[in-house]
Amino acid sequence: MTYKTNIIIKFLFIAVIMSNSLYGQRKSKEALGNSIVESILNNDLNSFKSLLLPKEVALKYQENNDLDNSDKEVPDSLMAQYEAAYHQVVIPRYEKNFQEIVSLNQANSIDWSNLNFIILYKASSKGEEYIPYFIHTKLNNTDFNHFYFGAVRYNGKWYLSGNLEITKDEKYAPK
Numbered sequence: 001m002t003y004k005t006n007i008i009i010k011f012l013f014i015a016v017i018m019s020n021s022l023y024g025q026r027k028s029k030e031a032l033g034n035s036i037v038e039s040i041l042n043n044d045l046n047s048f049k050s051l052l053l054p055k056e057v058a059l060k061y062q063e064n065n066d067l068d069n070s071d072k073e074v075p076d077s078l079m080a081q082y083e084a085a086y087h088q089v090v091i092p093r094y095e096k097n098f099q100e101i102v103s104l105n106q107a108n109s110i111d112w113s114n115l116n117f118i119i120l121y122k123a124s125s126k127g128e129e130y131i132p133y134f135i136h137t138k139l140n141n142t143d144f145n146h147f148y149f150g151a152v153r154y155n156g157k158w159y160l161s162g163n164l165e166i167t168k169d170e171k172y173a174p175k
Contacts, residue, residue, distance in 0.1 A: 029135055032151055032158040033117040040164075041112060043102050045095060052094060053152050053159040055086055061126050094163075101164045104144070110166070111141045120148075120172055129155045134162070136172065144168055 032051060039048035062082050104110070115137045123132040131153045139145050148171070150162015165171070 027157065029117050029119065029133070029151060029158055032160065033115060033135060033137060033149070036149060036160060036164065037112050037115065040098070040101055040105055045098060048098050048160075049091070049094065051160040053154065053161045055083075057130075057154055057159075058086065058090075058161075059083060061130060097163045101166060104166055108143055110139060110144055112139070114140060115147075132161060134172065139166070146170055148172060 035051055036048065039045075039051070059079065059082055062079075105112075117135050117137045120134045120136045123134065125131045133151050133153065135149055135151050137147050139147055144166045146167045146169070148165040148167070149160060152159050152161040
């Protein structure tokens, strides 16, 4: 391949990666929460997956936290394992969690109106640009009263980064 072809291919690759993460980012926890609920109500797995923290960011923080950069060959092989695990384990786990919530919603006619998303707690940051939160909203007029999810504010945008959970009773209290 020529030099120009390589540059064009790299440019297209970067454009696709950036467009996927731009689609998923939200400006507030409320916008993220409402987008999650909308994807549940519409049983829209693709919309749900677009809300996830981008793979590149997740892998970057995995690398920063777990690897000792003293031996360059080991980190590269571990990062390849992490990347493979992301597609084989992490994404299917999110998909299964989403389907469980959709099934629970359909079986119980959960009322998703008048939601007020609050931060239960802020977890320890992995840097100024990466701040994890645990978010809650109360569900009204239903057997299930609480909806929880993990989120990350990365560079000022909100992404889903944890499991969704619906409970009958309050399971987590603010810290």
